[in-house]
Amino acid sequence: MTRPCVLLLPGLMCDAAVWTAQCEALSFADCVVPSYGELSSITGMARHVLEIAPAQRFSLAGHSMGGRVALEVVRLAPERVERLALLDTGMDPLAEGSAGEQERAKRMALLQLAREKGMREMGRVWARGMVHPSRLDSPLFGQILDMIERQTPAIFEAQINALLGRPDAREVLRDLRCPTLLACGREDAWSPLSRHEQMHAMVPQSRLVVIEDSGHMSTMEQPFAVSRALVEWMHW
Structure with a gap:
């Protein structure tokens, strides 16, 4: 029997360790954990x-920026995605006006810090x-810093530009027809639970x-809880 294939997409400045x-x-x-x-x-x-992707059809999970990439995979090739899991992520494009400019400025300030002081700092x-x-x-925080340090300012700049130009994924969510898991840390300050509740309301089968x-x-942070949710998702 053919083994199922799962693609696990990391987020900004993350790698397979996540x-x-x-x-x-x-x-x-x-x-399979891709590198961008x-x-x-x-x-x-x-x-x-x-x-x-080593298989024509696969299960697809994305964390943070990886969730946005996953939604774009679905937009490009919905027939290839058997099921979808979106963790600690979002759907909206860069905000217009001052909110968008503030996000851009904060990200660019971090990029400048990385160039001047290094990725770990x-x-x-x-x-x-x-x-x-x-x-x-x-120790977990140290592991996250280790992961960030494995990246470079050039990779950071590329991924920042990808996020600043992120597509609006709301229509992709509304059109989803595959089994969909949404998961979020209760105290996620970056991609809050309220956003995932909105996404859940847009996808009736999620x-x-x-x-x-x-x-x-x-x-x-909670590897066992997340793993349990994904194992159950694989058996829907």
Whole structure:
């Protein structure tokens, strides 16, 4: 019998480490964690995912920016996606007016910090909003900094540009016809639960799972809870 294929898409400045526990839990499937390199658009990243997918049809999960890439994969090739999981992510494009300019300015300030002080020092500032407050300066926080340090300012710049130019994914959500899991850390300050509740309301066949005692980095903060949700999703 053919093994199922699962593509697990990491978020901004993340790599396969963000999905380590989930790959172990999904060992009954062929798990693939793509790398985006210096691709600078969400659409380019989605095309890359489709090119490297080892199976014609696959299950697809995305965390944070990876969720936006996953939605673009669905837009480009809905017939290839058997089921979809979106974790700690969003659907809206860059806001217009001052809100959008503020986001752009904050991201560019972080990029400048990375160029001047290095990726790890940038991460010390940036990642403090990524985890539950109780995990600041913990061993887990150090693992996140290690992951950020494995990236480069050039990759950071490319992924920032991809996010600043992110497409509006609301219509993709409304048109979803595959089994869809939405999961979010209860204390996610970046991609709040309220946003996932809105997304859940837009996708009638979706299920919403709240990951308790977790910030934005739910796959690493609460690996067992997230893995359990994904294993159940694979058997819907």
